[in-house]
Structures are given as structure tokens and as C-alpha cells.
Amino acid sequence: MSDLLRLATAGSVDDGKSTLVGRLLYDTKSVLADQIDAVTRASVDKGLSTPDLSLLVDGLRAEREQGITIDVAYRYFATPKRSFVLADTPGHVQYTRNTVSGASTAQLVILLVDARKGVIEQTRRHAAVLALLGVPKLVLAVNKIDLIGGDEPSDQAQQAAAAKVFAEISAEFSHLTRTLGWADEDVLEIPVSALRGDNIATRSDETPYYSGPSLIEHLESVPVDADNSGTHAVGLRFPVQYVIRPRTPEYPDYRGYAGQIAAGAVAPGDEVVVLPSGIRTTVERVDTPDGELAVAQAGRSVTLILADEVDISRGDTIASPDDAPEPVDTFDATVCWLGDKPLRPGARLLLKHGTRTTQAIVGALTERFDEQRLIADPNPESLSLNDIGRISVRVAEPIATDDYRTNRHTGSFLLIDPAGGNTLAAGLVGDVLSAVEVGTEG
Template identity: 75%
Template sequence: MTTTASPADTTGGHVENSDLLRIATAGSVDDGKSTLVGRLLFDTKSVLADQIDAVTRASVDKGLDTPDLSLLVDGLRAEREQGITIDVAYRYFATPRRSFVLADTPGHVQYTRNTVSGASTAQLVILLVDARTGVVAQTRRHAAVMALLGVPRLVLAVNKIDLVDDAATVFAEISAEFARLTGTLGWDEADVQAIPVSALRGDNVAHRSALTDFYSGPTLIEHLESVPNVADRAPVGFRFPVQYVIRPRTAEYLDYRGYAGQVAAGRVAVGDEVVVLPSGIRTTVSGIDTADGSLESAHTGRSITVLLADDIDISRGDIIAAVADAPEPISSFTATVCWLGDKPLAPGARLLLKHGTLSTPAIVGSLDALFDEQDLSVHDSPERLELNQIGRITVQTAAPVAADDYLVNRETGSFLLIDPQGGNTLAAGLVGDALAPLHLSALA
């Protein structure tokens, strides 16, 4: 675990959108996540004066001497009344060096599904712990979930450091325990940064604190500004889930047939040879249209309409991919899931699987393993998966799925399991055995 700012990436690796960093917060209830997010917004001058005035008035009404910055982000009425975060709130702020999209996620165990959602696209997660309680069960659960989701980097924010005696010893002990945990879960020491902070006072958030002279590392803002923006661990070629087929059928566009969606991975250019999945038919990109006009090429995250040289039967749910590394469509596969349903998951469950823009009936064939995020052990052949438990299962689908292994690509290697009757999300799934690296690390 490092205690100094990470150097800029000079490896020539795959780095995209280096001026925008997607981050998320996680931690146990009352660890101060909302206050920290409010502090980040306040210290980067990302809130309006009337918002600060409203928070100040509300804080006075609550009998507080200083503004309660958590009110800047706990937007739901239920959140304000209970003093907790329930839903994932996306916030935007910027410094002179970088822009940020932050997902403020809940801390309560019953809202783990929201934490999974908020962290699924994060390139860095700030995991808070209360200096008075240290690493707790929910800390270990969140760290395990982040490892499974393939989050590249973590920040351990030891919050409320001003409320403990001998802060240096407390910080060292918590940091060492967390380093052992993250090392077992597969992170390199350089990818985890520990910072002692006080979100309420602003210590080591944007400004260095005189109370932590034992700490020589960066402030939280300094670290967020300097950490390399790493995309997927192993970049793949072009992946484009078709969302909508555009056929204007007007005199001007009588022969127009375009395939609209968002580039999930890679880059595509006019003239590239591509393959349509699951049919396996090859063709060539003849044009790329957008609302702002035509393009010669497009990359990850861009919403486009792809035109193809050949008239092919393509519909919503199909994937247009690079020929060189196109995935083989699968109807039976191993997956790792975080179960989010109130009722347990048992073998034989009939659900709806959503992968990209494809939705297809699916059956859970077997439950092969259960991961205990507290002692980092893996138990074979569990009878069921309970709420918030993580396990390895087999899945059979009615339609073939053109999915990559999650450890290769996060976007096209993830899926959801949905209740076909109520439409509720029951599980977040990762194609492949994401437990294998954790199991091997735990045995090492």
C-alpha cells in the first residue's frame, strides 16, 4: 500500500479519457461518505452559493455549529430524515487538472445492490472506514465486491481521524490490516492508497492537516488528480451492442439502414471488417453517423449509428464486433454473481438474463461455489445463495450470448439476472470464474 502520490503512466498502456475519472464511494453506515462527498464538492467550488446557504440554514435548524455538508448529497427526503444514503447519487466536480464523475453509494447491507451498481463502472473507489472502529464486516464485504468487479484502484480513507487518540498508531494499524486484505484479494500495493482524513473538518481532503504530521502522502484531491486513469485490464477490439435498427422509409432515405447504439469497447473506423454476432456473418463498415454528422472513426463510449456494406438481418441484442478477437457466442457458461434478491437463489431458477441490449430467458443450472468475503474462503456446492452472497454458478440461456470473459472486458463481460414477473434485478453477474484469482490468492 502506497503513501505517496502515484506517478503518471509512462508505460504506454491503454488509457482513455485521461481528463475524466470515474470514482465511487463505499463503506459502512455512518462512516461519513456523504459528508466526504459534500466536502469534495465544497472544496472544489462545485456547488452554488444558494445551495451552501440552504445547507447552512438546515444545519442551524438541526442545532449544528458548522454546515452539515452531507445535506449537499443526501437528496431524497427519506435520506434526510434517516440520516443515511439509500440510492446511488451521481455527482460531478472538477479541479484545474481533471474532471470527475462520482457515485455516492449506500453503506447499509440491504443496499449492497446499489453499491454494486455504483461501483460497476468506477476506475477508482474511495472506501471509507471510521478511525474509531477500523475495518469492519461491511468493509471486507465491499472490498471483496470491488475485487470481483475488477476496480483497478482503491483509496482507503480513514475518516474521523481527529476523533481518536494517538492517530498515528490508529492509522498505521488500520492501514496494515487493509493492506493484508487487499493483497489477498489481488491488488498490487501500488494500486491502494491510504489517507487519514476528517471529512467534517476538511483535513487532508483538499488541504493538508497539521494534525497528521505523521502522514507525508498526498491529500485526497492530489491523489485523485494524479492517479493514472486505467481502463480495462486487457483491452479488446470493437464491441457494439445494437440498440435500435433505424429504417426511416422516406423518399430521401429509402435505402437507409443503420444500427444505433453505444460503443462498448474498442474503436471502429470506416472500412473495418466486422462480424455480426451471434450469426457470424462478416461485412464491412461503410459509414458512421451521429447527430452531429458523419465520422471516420469512433471509440469507446461514443453513441453512433453504424452503416454496413451488406444487407444483413440484424436486430436489437445482436453485437457487431471486431473480426480479430470476436467472442464465441455461448448458451451455457460459468459465471460469478452477487445475489441481490430477498429470496434465496436455488438451482433450477428460471430468470431473465440481460446482457448489453439482449434479454433472453435463462436457467441457473448449478451452484458451484460460495465466497465468504469475511474469511476469504471458498465453499463448494452451496445449497443456495442468500441476499448479498457471492457465488459461482452455471447458466443456460435460450439465445446465444456474445460475451467476453469479465476479466478481459468489464463492459461485455457483465450481465444482470432479472425476475421475469416483477422485473426486479436479482443479481449482478460476471461471465467466467472471477472467484478463481481470489481463491488462489487466499491459498497462497
């Protein structure tokens, strides 16, 4: 089991994501006493009888004033069993692009729904995006479960009402996640109250109808892919970020290629191929600031020293020759469009894949995925904000890419506005929609 879990939250507006994150920080004793005191004072000023734990997360002034999350807020906390990096993402439809960003590297996502509202449009949209991103594990936190059946005459009747609502929401969500390609064992539904702390750190007596683990217990024990690279093992993928040539008396002939290993492993003596040129050579040394390594795994930032002087620059990829991808200049992809203006065929954009940025032209728009009806509309005229669709892309410089379902790091890319530099789309190489059970219009 990995000792680090990367997770994110997602959900609709006012489902309680920030309160949940604040509760996680509070229950794991990851906040200082003066922070709690400040939150308590601010809560009293707002006329609240209990601390508003969302104030521990919503750090932007606009967020505090509006009571919403706008930007992705990264938080770090730990328990005796595991460390966590958490991205708290916005719930508003216009900030779906931030949800994509926060969830793109997550090994698990906590998707919240308000127990009083159940699975709504934004829930389905988020689930579809998370499925396309290939997020391995999913938790549905049915929040505010304490507000269900509050007018019932007895605790027993209230719990029965809450149990019925939780069962209905869980059944609907299970059907959705199966359709989107998740296995049952990769999805867990938990009834919680982020405000009161029910089923967050420990099991709650208020939910006798639920027999599973608390949220933190599940986060501590869920098995995840340590390097978060995808479902299939591939050989070395090393996008070159920087060529190091110090040219000092101490290192007159030093030539190293620095970057982060996106997949696989590398060791001295390994044969490698440089893409897109196809030149083969051998790894002579694996350097780090702390000294040489006998082997380096995915996720490690290193500098490779090669046996031969090869023409390599930023954007090239050093790979294992046995399963090296064939560099391509035309490919099909699935994109989540994040631009305010629609995407149309013929658009000229920049494409960033790994450490390479190149010019790109969008060809045909093959289909648009309706995540609400699970329908694929063929040959759309355009893709609008938050639309998911399949497109063809042609790039000016060949890129060495894997199918996204094989490796998340080397199978993803961004489409960028060449004028303003804004990210316009998150792209996934290949037909990732094929993992989703979709119909066609008509």
C-alpha cells in the same frame, strides 16, 4: 491521463460518506452560494455549530429524516485538472445492491472506514465486491482521524495515537487488498477528517505522520483506463441497441445500426462479423448527429452503416473478426446475489447481457465465497442476499460474451425477475474468484 474520472464511495453506516462527498463539492467550489446558505440554515436548526455538508448529498426525504444514504446519488464536480462523476452509495447491508450498481462503472472507489472502528465486516464485504467488479483503483479514507486520541494531554500525544491507529488500519487493509488481487500501487490509504477538511483538498498539519497526497490531489493525478473496459485490449465490441430505418424521401434506403461502442474502435473500411449469426461484412460509414467520423473509440455512441444488407436486430453484437467471442448458450459465472429470496438451482430468470435480454436457467451452484474468512464453500444449497458465488447458466438465445477479466462491459450481465422486473443478481462471466486467494472449508 484521462480528463474524466468515474468514481464511487463505499463504506459502512455512519462512516461519513455523505459528509465526505459534500466536502469534495464544497472544496472544489461545485455548489452554489444559496445551496450553502440553505445547508447552513438547516444545520443551525439541528443545533449544529458548523454546516452539515452531508445535506448537500442526501436528497431523498427519507435520507434526510433518517440521516442515512439509501439511493445512489450521482454528483458532478471538477477541478482545473480533471472532471469527476461520483456515485455516492449506501452503507447499509440491505442496500449492497446499490453499491454494486454505483461501483460497476467506477474507475476508482473511495472506501471509508471510521478510524475508531477500523476494518469491519461491511468493509471486507465491500472490498470483496469491488475486487470482483474489477475496480482498478482503490482509496481507503480513514475518516474521523481527528477523534483519535482526543483525550491525550498534548497535541503531540494525540498525533502519536492517531498515527498508531492509522498504521494498524492501513496494514490490515493492505493485507486484505493483496489477498483480493490488488497491486500495492493501485491502493492508497489516507487519514482524513471529512468534517474538518483534513487531507481532502490540501495536506493537513494535523497529520504529520502522513506524507502522501491529499484526496483531491490523488484524484487529479491517478492514471486510469480512459474507456474503463478492463485490463486487456480487445477488438471492436458493438452491441446493437436500435436499427434505424427512417423511410423518408430524403433517406429512402437508409439502414443504420445504433449503439455505444463497448470496446475497441471502428472506422470505415473495417471488416466486422455479426454475432451470433457469424455473417461478415464491412463498415461503410460511421454516423453521428454531428456528421461522419473517420474513427470512433470505445464509449462513443454512433450509428454504423454496413456495406451489405444483413439481418441484424437489437441484441446482436458487431465485432472484430480477429478476436470475436464464440457465442455460447451455457457458461460459468460469478454472481453477487441481490434478491431477498434465495437463489437455488433450476431458477428460471431473465438474463440481460448488453442490449440482449433472454430467458435463462440457473444450473449448479458451484461454490459460495465467504468474504469475511476468504473461504470458498463448495456446492451450497442456495445463495442468500449479498452472497457471492459461482454458478452455471444456460440461456435460450446464444450471447457473445468475453471473460469479465478481459472486458468489463461485455463480460457482465444481470439476472432479472421475470415477474416483477427487479434486478436479482449482478453477474460476471468466468471464474473471477480465481484472482482472489481463497481457501476451502476443511
